[in-house]
Amino acid sequence: MGEKIMSPGEQFAFIFSMLITLGTILILVSLFVSTRPVVQTDSLIRTNAEIADNIFTSNLVVPRAVFVAKELDGRKGSQLEEPVRHCGAGYFIQVKTKDEEWSFGYQPEIFTDGLSVSQEYPAAVSKNGIQPAMVTLTVYDNLFTRVSCMAEKAYKLGEIQKTEIPCELLITDKSEISDFRDCTFALYRKEMLGERKFMCTSSRQAAFGRTMTECRYLPDVFFENTFLNYTQQQNSATTLKAYPVKSQTSCQAIKINPGIIAKKGEVRSVLFCIE
Amino acid sequence: MSLRIIIYCLDNILHMKGFIISKTIIILMLTLIMLGAFAPAIAGSLDEYIKRTLFVQTEQMAGLINVMQASPSGTSHKFFLPKGECELTVTNGVINLTQNKNSILRETISHMVVEDKKILCIKGEDRVFYIKRCGDRIFIDERERRCN
Numbered sequence: 001m002g003e004k005i006m007s008p009g010e011q012f013a014f015i016f017s018m019l020i021t022l023g024t025i026l027i028l029v030s031l032f033v034s035t036r037p038v039v040q041t042d043s044l045i046r047t048n049a050e051i052a053d054n055i056f057t058s059n060l061v062v063p064r065a066v067f068v069a070k071e072l073d074g075r076k077g078s079q080l081e082e083p084v085r086h087c088g089a090g091y092f093i094q095v096k097t098k099d100e101e102w103s104f105g106y107q108p109e110i111f112t113d114g115l116s117v118s119q120e121y122p123a124a125v126s127k128n129g130i131q132p133a134m135v136t137l138t139v140y141d142n143l144f145t146r147v148s149c150m151a152e153k154a155y156k157l158g159e160i161q162k163t164e165i166p167c168e169l170l171i172t173d174k175s176e177i178s179d180f181r182d183c184t185f186a187l188y189r190k191e192m193l194g195e196r197k198f199m200c201t202s203s204r205q206a207a208f209g210r211t212m213t214e215c216r217y218l219p220d221v222f223f224e225n226t227f228l229n230y231t232q233q234q235n236s237a238t239t240l241k242a243y244p245v246k247s248q249t250s251c252q253a254i255k256i257n258p259g260i261i262a263k264k265g266e267v268r269s270v271l272f273c274i275e
Numbered sequence: 276m277s278l279r280i281i282i283y284c285l286d287n288i289l290h291m292k293g294f295i296i297s298k299t300i301i302i303l304m305l306t307l308i309m310l311g312a313f314a315p316a317i318a319g320s321l322d323e324y325i326k327r328t329l330f331v332q333t334e335q336m337a338g339l340i341n342v343m344q345a346s347p348s349g350t351s352h353k354f355f356l357p358k359g360e361c362e363l364t365v366t367n368g369v370i371n372l373t374q375n376k377n378s379i380l381r382e383t384i385s386h387m388v389v390e391d392k393k394i395l396c397i398k399g400e401d402r403v404f405y406i407k408r409c410g411d412r413i414f415i416d417e418r419e420r421r422c423n
Contacts, residue, residue, distance in 0.1 A: 014298070017298065018298055018301065018302075021298070021302055022302070022305060025302065025305065025306055025309065026309070029306075029309050029310070029313060032313075032317075033313050033316045033317065033320075035320075041330075041331060041334050043334055046334075046338055047341075050338065050341035050342060050345075050384060051384060053341075053342065053345040054341065054344055054345045054384050054386045056345070057344075057345045058386065083386065084384055084385070084386045085384065085385040085386075086382065086383075086384050086385070087368075087369075087382035087385070088382050149382065153369060153380070153382070156366070156367040156369070157366055157367060157369060264366070
């Protein structure tokens, strides 16, 4: 091992080339690690088009995209989402001709800060002949549509559903003096338009000085009326669970006896609990 | 053996000799150390990639079922599931695709009745199935169904 030692120039070249190579490796590794692929499926826009497509071939129209005025009259001003329904996304439809307007479906009053997509479609209405019309379909994806879908999935699949809920419905002004807020979340059944079943929630917000109610059509799903009272630290979330149950019960009873939780085929009702 | 290599490298570095060999070994070692340090992040990215792929496939399948509900009776679509083990279940119009312990749920539109179905994918084999509308029902089958 008796080779000659490098000259100062060679030593400098060695260190310099090492630094450049190491820098390049560091940059490449950091670029590789910091790359975050973002996949945008625009699912709500697609859902809007798919709901419209189904409405245009439903029993509201004869033939495709020509609405029967009698069918529209029967739903005018209601909150019904039929004959087409989407579990996770609520929709509101407006059909406008030159002389008349029909609208029905779900419209958020409390959960207005969710996602929504509105699209227009050309159509027609069959009333004293065929009249050209414009259909505006607005699709909503918010906490309430997701909670109603949780009840539906728990009921039909016999599986526990869960989601994070913020303190949406603030009923006191305690937040001004404390980091903790008192929150409520009420979910109750309501029958409207004959025996049609709806899931409703109400909020008494100090800022508005009145009680607001929001309902969504939820046929063939049974759930226990729920009034959840919970305390939440600011900027945090609480877990809301929907349990499929075999009989009427309480959240405490589920903790003591998990055997009450139903599997598919055994579900009698859905119970909401805060955890 | 490895000790001899380290001693040789150190000897080279200390005497600034063996320019190319020393540099290559140092860079290799540092790269390995960095890769080791970033391994959790790389594994996380791969996991996220699998989840995203699963999400996109479930979305695509739900979209197809939704479109099929608005199509005339007899319309069918051939769908390919990726190679690898997976489980597809359709229950009451809710699609559940599971792969590598990741599971994605997606609801479809309730207009027609979507028949319940369970399809298992086998590792290394392409899994093909058909989504078909027959009358007021949507069927998911491994072989294309004939509508009566």
